[in-house]
Amino acid sequence: MYHVVHTTYMKDEFGDYVRQRREQLRTQDPAFSVRGLAGRIRVEPSYLSKVERGETPPPSEATILRIAREIGEDGDVLLALAGKVSTELQAVIRKRPTLFAELIRELKDQPDHAVLRLVREVRDGEW
Amino acid sequence: MIELKQDALLFSFPEMHQKARLGIEFQRTLRIPDDDRDYPLPPGLGRFPLRHVDDFGREVPELWLQHGGVMLPMYQSEALWLNFESSRGGYPFAIKIAAGKTNAITGESWKEKLDRRPQDYVVAPEQPWLDGYCVERGVIRQFVAMPLGSGYSAEEQITGEAEHGGLQILVYPMKAEAFERYFRRRERALGDACRYASESVQGAALDMGLAPGGRMRQEIYDDPYKPADWDLEHGSRCFVHIANSLVWRGITGQPPPTVPATAREYTDAGLPWFEYYGDDAEVVGGSKVLAQLKSVLKLGEARKDTPLPENDSVEPGKIIALRKGLAKNQVREGCF
Numbered sequence: 001m002y003h004v005v006h007t008t009y010m011k012d013e014f015g016d017y018v019r020q021r022r023e024q025l026r027t028q029d030p031a032f033s034v035r036g037l038a039g040r041i042r043v044e045p046s047y048l049s050k051v052e053r054g055e056t057p058p059p060s061e062a063t064i065l066r067i068a069r070e071i072g073e074d075g076d077v078l079l080a081l082a083g084k085v086s087t088e089l090q091a092v093i094r095k096r097p098t099l100f101a102e103l104i105r106e107l108k109d110q111p112d113h114a115v116l117r118l119v120r121e122v123r124d125g126e127w
Numbered sequence: 128m129i130e131l132k133q134d135a136l137l138f139s140f141p142e143m144h145q146k147a148r149l150g151i152e153f154q155r156t157l158r159i160p161d162d163d164r165d166y167p168l169p170p171g172l173g174r175f176p177l178r179h180v181d182d183f184g185r186e187v188p189e190l191w192l193q194h195g196g197v198m199l200p201m202y203q204s205e206a207l208w209l210n211f212e213s214s215r216g217g218y219p220f221a222i223k224i225a226a227g228k229t230n231a232i233t234g235e236s237w238k239e240k241l242d243r244r245p246q247d248y249v250v251a252p253e254q255p256w257l258d259g260y261c262v263e264r265g266v267i268r269q270f271v272a273m274p275l276g277s278g279y280s281a282e283e284q285i286t287g288e289a290e291h292g293g294l295q296i297l298v299y300p301m302k303a304e305a306f307e308r309y310f311r312r313r314e315r316a317l318g319d320a321c322r323y324a325s326e327s328v329q330g331a332a333l334d335m336g337l338a339p340g341g342r343m344r345q346e347i348y349d350d351p352y353k354p355a356d357w358d359l360e361h362g363s364r365c366f367v368h369i370a371n372s373l374v375w376r377g378i379t380g381q382p383p384p385t386v387p388a389t390a391r392e393y394t395d396a397g398l399p400w401f402e403y404y405g406d407d408a409e410v411v412g413g414s415k416v417l418a419q420l421k422s423v424l425k426l427g428e429a430r431k432d433t434p435l436p437e438n439d440s441v442e443p444g445k446i447i448a449l450r451k452g453l454a455k456n457q458v459r460e461g462c463f
């Protein structure tokens with residue numbers, strides 16, 4: 001079942017970003033042609049081409065995550081550019097919606113280093 | 128800082144450089160035969176599950192909580208390799224790896240500073256992975272799991288004691304100014320098969336140590352940078368505890384991964400092995416201390432023990448060559 005929430009996305013922003021990144025990589029490796037990348041993410045080259053040109057909405061979450069892995073980008077960043085939130089994050093928010101809504105609003109204008117302080121780190125002990 | 132993300136450790140140093148991010152994952156693999164032949168690289172069979180030890184405070188030993196860090200489950204019939212993934216910009220890191228606080232490159236006891244002669248660390252991304260103890264130039268003995276206290280681990284063979292177990296990892300990033308100096312030009316160019324466990328859980332020892340298994344062809348590359356390029360003020364370290372897979376469910380409530388295929392099953396299925404070529408990169412010599420270690424098979428024979436019920440020699444038929452600067456699709460992944 002398709003669970004991704006569609007929010008507003010800047011038209012072409014996702015496609016532009018993917019195309020620019022793919023073309024950068026293609027200067028180093030011909031495997032990053034439209035056909036090559038499409039084959040690896042299991043879509044038709046014509047479909048990928050339309051996505052890159054913004055002629056069709058961004059693909060599914062699973063396909064976006066495959067694109068992210070291939071072009072070496074963060075999956076959450078690409079999902080955000082596509083105006084989506086991952087199924088995993090939705091599940092997290094749905095468990096405690098009020099708490100997370102409040103937390104996100106509180107943090108929205110905080111600098112990165114302040115937000116990073118909330119990230120759970122692996123604890124080091126005595127050894 | 129170190130985060131646990133999707134069963135991998137993510138070391139990042141955002142205060143130094145945005146690109147200073149290194150992922151270390153622990154790949155499951157089959158145990159190569161311990162028969163004194165040199166084998167190519169076995170496949171990666173997926174990541175070991177990784178969990179914070181703090182989340183299972185009531186179930187794990189007090190010592191694990193004292194060490195902090197993470198834990199993973201391992202069967203005695205499997206092996207482990209470390210995969211180093213730095214960001215696409217190729218930010219360099221010096222990485223010290225020890226098992227039971229015995230350095231995997233030199234066999235020396237744990238210390239936090241970096242030694243160049245002999246080199247007691249690996250450098251990522253030059254070193255894409257590490258599969259075991261460096262016993263000779265170009266040869267390692269595979270990291271295999273044995274119950275801590277059984278006398279097989281490198282730690283026990285060297286120190287005579289089963290005190291630490293697990294894996295210890297310490298990561299130093301390159302200084303930001305050195306990174307900019309080395310990589311500015313490049314940056315501009317780039318722009319910005321399975322069987323279910325049937326063994327009995329009863330009586331299984333919890334804590335596992337890493338012991339030297341079969342021999343494998345793997346080079347440890349010389350540090351191509353200067354000692355002053357490493358930022359020794361900003362190291363991050365992590366203790367990775369190894370739990371016997373047979374008690375993993377008892378600790379976490381989650382099933383452990385399935386038992387991996389044996390080397391014979393994998394090879395008979397026509398699945399690939401791998402060779403990595405680092406081109407003209409300098410290679411460090413092996414450790415005399417580690418070369419003296421007895422493999423699990425040899426030590427078992429000396430003790431009239433049978434620690435490896437399945438240890439058939441195999442003839443890897445299909446070998447895939449991987450070269451330095453792995454391109455897309457040059458992955459070391461197998462499936463069974």
